[in-house]
Amino acid sequence: MQSRDWELFNGEGNAKMIIRELERREIEHVWKIDRSEVIDRVYCLRDGKLVLQPEHYDMKGWPPGEPEHYTPILCNCFDRGGTFWGAFEGAEMIGVAVLESQLIGKDKNQLQLKFLHVSRSYRKQGLGKALFETSVKKAGEQGAKKLYISATPSQNTVDFYLSLGCVLAQELDPELFELEPEDIHLEYSIPLHVER
Numbered sequence: 280m281q282s283r284d285w286e287l288f289n290g291e292g293n294a295k296m297i298i299r300e301l302e303r304r305e306i307e308h309v310w311k312i313d314r315s316e317v318i319d320r321v322y323c324l325r326d327g328k329l330v331l332q333p334e335h336y337d338m339k340g341w342p343p344g345e346p347e348h349y350t351p352i353l354c355n356c357f358d359r360g361g362t363f364w365g366a367f368e369g370a371e372m373i374g375v376a377v378l379e380s381q382l383i384g385k386d387k388n389q390l391q392l393k394f395l396h397v398s399r400s401y402r403k404q405g406l407g408k409a410l411f412e413t414s415v416k417k418a419g420e421q422g423a424k425k426l427y428i429s430a431t432p433s434q435n436t437v438d439f440y441l442s443l444g445c446v447l448a449q450e451l452d453p454e455l456f457e458l459e460p461e462d463i464h465l466e467y468s469i470p471l472h473v474e475r
């Protein structure tokens with residue numbers, strides 16, 4: 280296991296935040312990430328185009344029941360070879376990314392970025408991008424040409440992915456679409472220079 284994939288240094292040259300792979304026993308800690316967010320606008324798809332519409336949610340944290348429902352799903356993902364990264368400030372987990380291991384799509388050349396979250400007070404500092412890029416590199420090493428993302432439709436989330444170069448998925452994954460039809464399904468083409 281690589282202990283440090285990414286480090287953000289403070290002024291004295293000491294690591295302030297690190298990203299490292301997680302062990303299975305650490306999965307339960309992802310729920311300590313502060314998921315709170317105020318959402319004012321969400322995207323929907325109309326005639327194949329992204330359209331913003333006002334919708335207000337004041338998320339105080341993870342939706343009720345999410346940890347109980349989703350922890351076994353994450354553990355199964357880990358057990359079939361999924362890769363988990365945590366971002367840490369000291370001992371505190373402040374971000375997480377999960378890359379599935381099973382290639383999907385008609386050409387079996389896409390990997391799903393299954394989970395990506397950054398604690399509220401650490402957003403907009405480059406951590407989401409660092410977790411995304413770490414996932415892109417690993418996906419390239421695993422032979423994928425694209426990342427597949429079923430994104431929460433909130434404006435912040437979708438604008439984040441669009442700013443990184445994601446576009447609407449050309450090929451909807453039927454299973455993932457059935458699970459989350461309100462999500463915005465996106466893909467990211469892994470640059471050729473990323474190791475395959």
Ligand SMILES: CC(C)(COP(=O)(O)OP(=O)(O)OC[C@H]1O[C@@H](n2cnc3c(N)ncnc32)[C@H](O)[C@@H]1OP(=O)(O)O)[C@@H](O)C(=O)NCCC(=O)NCCS
Nearest residue numbers: 395396397402403404405406407408430431435436438439
């Ligand atoms: C979406 C999320 C992971 C982004 O993480 P983050 O650490 O705040 O994002 P970063 O600071 O790394 O931003 C990376 C790039 O996206 C852009 N970006 C981030 N948020 C943005 C927004 N709301 N609108 C437009 N661009 C945005 C940044 O400008 C940055 O671009 P730059 O490198 O050119 O400056 C984080 O906001 C989050 O956890 N949100 C709640 C949970 C969630 O929606 N998870 C995704 C589920 S699919």
